[in-house]
Every structure is written in structure tokens, then in C-alpha cells.
Amino acid sequence: MSGNTSPIRGSDLGFKMTRRELFIGAAGLAGAGALLAACGGDKAVGPLSFGARTVDESPTKQLKALVAAYEAKTGNSVTYNATESNAFQNNLSQYLQGTPDDAFQWMAGFRMQFFADQGLLVDLSDVWDKIGDQYSESYKIASTGLDGKQYFVPQSWYPWGLHFRKSMLSELGIDPDGIYNWDDFMKMLDGMKSKGLIGFAAGDKGGWEAMGTFDMLNARINGYQYHVDLLAGREKWTDPRTAEVFKYWEMLVPYMNDNVLDLEWDGAMQLLLQRKAGAMLMGSWFGGNFKEQSDADYEDLWIIPFPEINPEHKRDTIDAPIDGYCVAKNGSNNDGGKDFLAFAGDMEGVQAMLDTGVPMTSANKGQDTSSYDAFQTQQLAVMAEAKYITQFLDRDTRPDFAGPVVGPAFQSWFKNPKDVNKILESLQAQWDALPPL
Amino acid sequence: MTPLRDSQVLKDRAISIFIGAFAMLWVFPILWTLWSSFRPYKEIRARGTFSMPEEFGIFNYTDAISRMQLPTYLWNSFIITIPAVFLTLVFGSLIAFVVSRYSFKFNVGMLLLFTAGNLLPAQLVFIPVFKLYLNIGDVVGDRRFLYDSPWGVVLIHVAFQMGFATFVLSSYMKTIPKEISESALVDGASVLRHYWNVMLPLLRPPLASLAVLMTTWIYNDFFWALVLMSTDKKRPITSALGRLQGEFVTDYNLLAAGAIIAALPTLIVFFVLRKQFVSGLTLGSTKG
Numbered sequence: 001m002s003g004n005t006s007p008i009r010g011s012d013l014g015f016k017m018t019r020r021e022l023f024i025g026a027a028g029l030a031g032a033g034a035l036l037a038a039c040g041g042d043k044a045v046g047p048l049s050f051g052a053r054t055v056d057e058s059p060t061k062q063l064k065a066l067v068a069a070y071e072a073k074t075g076n077s078v079t080y081n082a083t084e085s086n087a088f089q090n091n092l093s094q095y096l097q098g099t100p101d102d103a104f105q106w107m108a109g110f111r112m113q114f115f116a117d118q119g120l121l122v123d124l125s126d127v128w129d130k131i132g133d134q135y136s137e138s139y140k141i142a143s144t145g146l147d148g149k150q151y152f153v154p155q156s157w158y159p160w161g162l163h164f165r166k167s168m169l170s171e172l173g174i175d176p177d178g179i180y181n182w183d184d185f186m187k188m189l190d191g192m193k194s195k196g197l198i199g200f201a202a203g204d205k206g207g208w209e210a211m212g213t214f215d216m217l218n219a220r221i222n223g224y225q226y227h228v229d230l231l232a233g234r235e236k237w238t239d240p241r242t243a244e245v246f247k248y249w250e251m252l253v254p255y256m257n258d259n260v261l262d263l264e265w266d267g268a269m270q271l272l273l274q275r276k277a278g279a280m281l282m283g284s285w286f287g288g289n290f291k292e293q294s295d296a297d298y299e300d301l302w303i304i305p306f307p308e309i310n311p312e313h314k315r316d317t318i319d320a321p322i323d324g325y326c327v328a329k330n331g332s333n334n335d336g337g338k339d340f341l342a343f344a345g346d347m348e349g350v351q352a353m354l355d356t357g358v359p360m361t362s363a364n365k366g367q368d369t370s371s372y373d374a375f376q377t378q379q380l381a382v383m384a385e386a387k388y389i390t391q392f393l394d395r396d397t398r399p400d401f402a403g404p405v406v407g408p409a410f411q412s413w414f415k416n417p418k419d420v421n422k423i424l425e426s427l428q429a430q431w432d433a434l435p436p437l
Numbered sequence: 438m439t440p441l442r443d444s445q446v447l448k449d450r451a452i453s454i455f456i457g458a459f460a461m462l463w464v465f466p467i468l469w470t471l472w473s474s475f476r477p478y479k480e481i482r483a484r485g486t487f488s489m490p491e492e493f494g495i496f497n498y499t500d501a502i503s504r505m506q507l508p509t510y511l512w513n514s515f516i517i518t519i520p521a522v523f524l525t526l527v528f529g530s531l532i533a534f535v536v537s538r539y540s541f542k543f544n545v546g547m548l549l550l551f552t553a554g555n556l557l558p559a560q561l562v563f564i565p566v567f568k569l570y571l572n573i574g575d576v577v578g579d580r581r582f583l584y585d586s587p588w589g590v591v592l593i594h595v596a597f598q599m600g601f602a603t604f605v606l607s608s609y610m611k612t613i614p615k616e617i618s619e620s621a622l623v624d625g626a627s628v629l630r631h632y633w634n635v636m637l638p639l640l641r642p643p644l645a646s647l648a649v650l651m652t653t654w655i656y657n658d659f660f661w662a663l664v665l666m667s668t669d670k671k672r673p674i675t676s677a678l679g680r681l682q683g684e685f686v687t688d689y690n691l692l693a694a695g696a697i698i699a700a701l702p703t704l705i706v707f708f709v710l711r712k713q714f715v716s717g718l719t720l721g722s723t724k725g
Contacts, residue, residue, distance in 0.1 A: 098580065
């Protein structure tokens with residue numbers, strides 16, 4: 001570890017969330033919005049620009065509603081700049097150094113801390129003073145940079161879990177809630193296999209899809225702390241505990257489709273949609289695709305936490321990436337950006353987005369969850385079972401490590417699982433060779 | 438028929454089959470794109486890529502045109518591509534003219550310099566260029582002077598493509614008999630007149646073929662527009678193609694329709710200049 005011990009603590013990478021806190025959040029504090037309606041919305045800040053990290057139809061509708069509500073309330077005009085998410089992400093470093101929009105959409109965790117550390121983001125502590133009590137502590141931790149100040153306002157989240165079709169499980173006579181540990185899971189996979197189906201649909205063409213599986217296996221086998229320590233470089237990839245993860249992963253391979261590296265995540269989803277596969281570990285965002293196909297498909301979709309492997313760690317960790325907003329230091333109107341975020345983070349702004357009818361699991365405590373459909377309610381339940389929340393591997397570790405190093409390493413593991421030790425050694429060597437941040 | 442001719446026929450056939458097979462290989466992805474562009478993604482998602490079509494129509498095209506905001510982005514592409522191609526050809530031919538028609542100490546060195554510049558990968562130099570643009574902007578007092586401006590992208594394209602244009606044009610000029618230049622000089626033509634009235638008319642074929650190539654390259658560029666611009670609404674059509682791609686879900690059928698639409702202008706340029714293009718490629722290949 002030649003000088004690579006980056007100053008990242010466990011609590012920076014993921015964050016703790018107690019069940020009670022989440023329950024409070026989920027239950028929704030009625031009136032929180034009304035109480036704080038006075039927050040945000042300063043006429044004096046003048047026109048500003050907002051950079052959206054999406055051109056997709058549904059989120060665009062939500063964001064435009066948010067902007068419209070802000071304009072209506074304050075009279076400040078907002079220029080809306082939308083960029084396709086991959087292009088936006090790849091170019092963020094230049095974007096922030098050049099002529100960025102005042103406020104922009106981004107992600108929590110390491111990806112935010114990285115840019116905050118370079119002085120490219122504006123300290124939002126005073127925004128948090130206004131809206132902080134609408135969020136549980138865990139969200140505040142996720143919004144905090146390495147220096148202890150807040151640089152991020154959360155918008156929404158989605159959980160990673162085991163997705164399947166209820167009807168397919170009931171054909172096998174399996175109760176979804178009965179799948180609790182690894183043995184139950186294996187029994188389900190065997191059942192699928194005996195019917196000639198793919199047990200565990202997987203795709204890793206993009207290089208990032210399989211990271212979710214690694215996250216869950218590592219957290220289940222070695223626990224949350226080991227997982228975040230590993231990703232922060234405080235534990236070694238060559239540790240026998242890391243190798244253990246791949247032993248379990250290899251047990252899943254016989255149940256996977258044989259073209260893992262040819263499929264992107266949506267190829268794996270199609271297997272589930274077409275009833276060719278029994279289960280898939282993925283983020284719940286794709287519920288919309290099922291709904292687009294038909295309501296019946298959507299109602300058939302279900303999610304449970306990834307099964308327990310080591311009883312010591314139960315099912316206490318979940319990948320639940322949080323999306324939100326930041327203010328860019330090099331923008332021309334920092335105060336305008338902050339003012340806009342104070343509105344976006346406030347229940348009033350959140351409500352404007354919810355009113356579009358596009359489903360969203362908001363980070364704000366004030367969201368009325370009674371309007372959730374069954375699948376959304378189940379997502380909340382899955383989330384509630386977890387004590388620790390991680391952001392997903394490529395958001396939890398250095399960006400120059402996740403994409404260029406870990407992605408290809410997992411892909412080469414799929415090609416030859418027997419090479420695991422060689423792959424882990426090379427992962428560790430490449431981590432050690434990274435320049436200090 | 439003599440046995441010699443028989444073997445010639447056989448050889449020709451083998452070559453035809455070989456070429457035919459490669460032509461098929463080359464045409465297949467384009468035809469497949471075209472075929473996919475008429476089918477809805479929903480059908481592919483539910484029944485697989487190779488399923489028989491139930492719905493078939495131009496719905497992806499109408500959808501793509503509106504989602505890509507085609508007029509805006511096509512216009513952006515034009516105001517980047519047209520000036521960039523024009524300036525590249527003007528400057529390229531000027532340099533080629535000087536280094537091939539006048540002999541002075543550094544003319545080979547200069548040609549080498551311009552050609553070598555072409556070999557630098559864009560990914561290597563984009564950070565310095567980006568910082569340079571910002572610094573110039575700070576000096577002028579407007580950060581968007583070159584950065585986030587179509588002119589900045591035009592300039593970088595001119596800088597990058599000029600090497601290749603110079604190289605091609607100077608090679609071509611070397612095939613033009615020296616006597617033409619000598620008689621122009623004897624008649625008292627100035628340097629500019631020599632360039633404008635004598636050389637330029639002779640350069641039409643290579644200029645046309647370069648114009649086709651440059652248009653294609655600059656029009657197809659995504660990289661420079663991405664790193665040197667921050668406002669998506671100013672970016673060219675290659676960026677608009679990204680608008681058809683979701684963060685998680687990509688409708689490949691819609692994307693296929695968008696790709697076909699985006700490819701049309703370069704095809705049009707090619708067909709307009711086709712005759713010159715072919716003659717430009719072969720001219721200079723034989724002397725006599």
C-alpha cells in the first residue's frame with residue numbers, strides 16, 4: 001500500500017441507518033412539508049441554471065415540474081440544461097472546472113466526496129440547516145464530504161435486491177418470504193434448473209452489472225465493515241476472505257445463463273420478463289420496464305433482500321444508491337444554486353415532483369408512502385431490514401479503480417473462475433499502483 | 438479457349454466471390470440497422486431479436502426526430518462542420534502550396550511538423566487544450582469565449598485536420614508539372630495570384646475528396662464537442678444520438694432509426710461530390 005491509504009473512513013463510504021430511523025422516514029411525518037414550506041425560495045438570488053443528468057422521459061418530467069414550481073414560487077428564472085447521463089458523467093471533471101450550471105444532479109458517497117475534496121463543490125451546510133430535519137441522519141452522512149461539511153442534497157434512492165416473478169415461484173411451490181438464507185436460495189435455484197430454466201439471470205457486458213453481486217456476497221459473507229474497508233483499501237483483495245466471496249459466486253455460475261458477458265443488464269432483465277429465468281440481482285429501477293410491458297407483468301414482479309450467508313451478518317447490508325444534487329463552485333450564481341437546492345430538498349419541491357405521477361422513492365421523510373404500490377412498499381420493506389447502506393461498488397471506491405480495473409477483472413473471472421487467485425493478486429497490485437488522490 | 442484464359446476466368450470468379458462475400462459482410466450491419474429501425478423495442482424485449490415482426494413502420498423515425506430535437510442539433514453540426522471543413526481546406530492548401538512550390542530551408546521540416554501533429558491522439562492533448570481555452574477565456578474576461586462555444590470546436594478541428602490536408606495536398610501538388618508554376622512566375626504572377634489563379638483550379642479533385650473525408654470526420658466527432666462544451670444544447674448531432682439512450686434502458690430500435698437519420702447528411706455530401714471523390718483518389722496514381 002505505497003502511500004495509497006486514502007483518508008476515507010468506513011462511515012464515509014456507506015452509512016448506518018437504524019430500522020427505527022427508516023421506519024420514521026417511511027411512515028412519513030405528515031406536516032413536515034407544511035412546517036418547512038417557508039424554507040427555500042429567495043427572490044434576491046436572480047436567474048440560475050440547472051444541469052440535469054438525464055434525458056429520459058420520466059425523470060425529465062419530474063425535474064421540469066420541480067423547476068417550474070421553483071420559478072412559480074420565487075420568480076427566479078431557471079435555465080434547464082439536460083445531458084445524457086453517460087456523457088455527463090464522463091465529462092464531469094471538465095464540466096466542473098469550466099462553466100458548469102449553478103446546480104446539477106449528481107450521486108452521493110465517494111463520487112461526491114471526490115469532487116468536494118478538489119474544491120469543485122459548494123459547501124451546503126447552511127442549506128442543511130434549513131432542510132436537515134426532513135432527512136434521517138443516514139442521508140446526512142451520505143451527503144457529507146471528508147471534511148465533515150455537507151455538499152449534497154438527496155433526491156431519491158433505489159434498492160438492490162433479488163428480483164423474481166411471484167407466479168414462477170408459486171409454480172414451484174415456493175413462498176418468496178420463505179427464502180431467507182443461502183440454502184433456501186439454492187433450493188429455489190435447483191427448482192428452476194429442474195424445470196429447465198435459468199436460475200440466476202446475469203449480464204456483465206457493461207462491466208458494472210456484476211459489481212452488485214460482489215457487493216452483496218461480500219457483505220453477507222464478511223460483513224459491512226470488511227466490505228467498505230476493502231473498497232477503501234484498508235483490507236486486501238488478496239485476503240482469503242475476499243477469495244471466499246468468489247467461492248460462493250462460483251456456486252451460482254452453474255445456474256446462470258451461459259452468455260453472461262454478451263448481455264447487458266437489460267438482456268438479463270429480458271430473461272426474467274420472458275419467464276426464461278427465475279431470479280435476478282439488480283436495482284429496482286427496472287420496475288418501470290415491466291410496467292411498460294404490461295400491468296400484469298409489473299404486479300408479478302417482487303423483490304427480497306439477498307439471502308443470508310453468514311448468520312453473524314444476517315441480511316444487514318444493502319446497496320441503495322442515492323441520487324441528488326450539488327452546487328458547482330465555478331458556476332456563476334452559487335447563491336442561486338443553493339437557493340434552488342433548498343427548495344428541491346424541501347418537501348414542497350419533492351411534492352412538485354411527486355405530483356407528476358411518476359413513481360419515486362424520495363429520500364425526504366415527508367413523502368406520503370400510502371400512495372406506494374405493492375412493489376414500492378416491498379422495496380421499502382427490503383430497505384428497512386438493512387442496518388447498513390452502501391452506494392454500490394462503483395460509487396464506493398475510487399473512480400479510477402472501479403471502472404477501469406474492477407470491471408474488467410470481474411469479466412475475466414467470468415471467463416475463467418479458476419483464475420480467481422491470479423485475478424485478485426492483479427486487483428491488489430493495480431490498487432497499490434494507483435497514484436495518491 | 439486456351440487453358441490460360443480458362444484459368445483467368447476461374448481466377449476472376451474466385452475474386453468475385455471473395456469480394457462479394459466481403460461486401461455482404463460489410464453491408465449486413467447497415468441492413469440490420471435499417472431493419473431494426475422499423476421495429477418496436479417492446480416487441481424485441483418480449484420476443485427476442487430474431488423474432489418475426491408484427492408491427493413494422495416508421496414510428497421510430499418520427500419519435501427519434503422529436504426526441505433528438507433534430508433541427509437544433511443538426512444546425513449545431515452545420516455551424517461546426519462547414520466552417521471547419523472550409524478553413525481546413527483553405528489553410529491546408531496554403532501550407533501545401535508553400536512547402537511544395539517554394540524551396541526554403543525549413544519546408545520539409547514544416548511539412549513533417551504539420552503531418553506529425555496529426556498523429557497525436559486527441560485523448561492525450563484534450564486536458565491542455567481544455568485548460569488553454571479556459572485561460573484564454575479568463576484573459577478575455579468571458580470563460581465562454583472559446584470553451585463552450587462552437588468556434589472553439591471549429592478551431593480544434595482545423596488544427597487537427599490541417600496536418601492530413603496539408604499532407605494530401607502537397608503530395609498532389611508535387612505531381613503538377615513545375616513548368617506551370619515557372620511560366621506563371623515568368624509572366625509576373627504574385628505569390629497570391631500564383632496560388633489563387635494557377636494552383637487552386639488544378640486542386641479541385643483532391644479538394645473535393647478531402648472535403649468529403651473531412652465532412653465525415655468532423656461531422657462524426659463526439660469527443661471534442663463533449664470535452665470542450667458544457668451546454669448540451671450547443672453540441673452537435675452525435676450528442677443528440679445520446680438523447681435516445683436512457684441511463685439504464687436503451688431502446689436500440691429507436692437508436693437505429695436515429696443513427697440512420699444522423700448518417701444521412703454525410704451520405705448526401707458523398708453522393709454530391711462522388712465523381713470528384715473517385716477521380717481525386719486515383720488522380721496522381723498514374724503519371725503520364
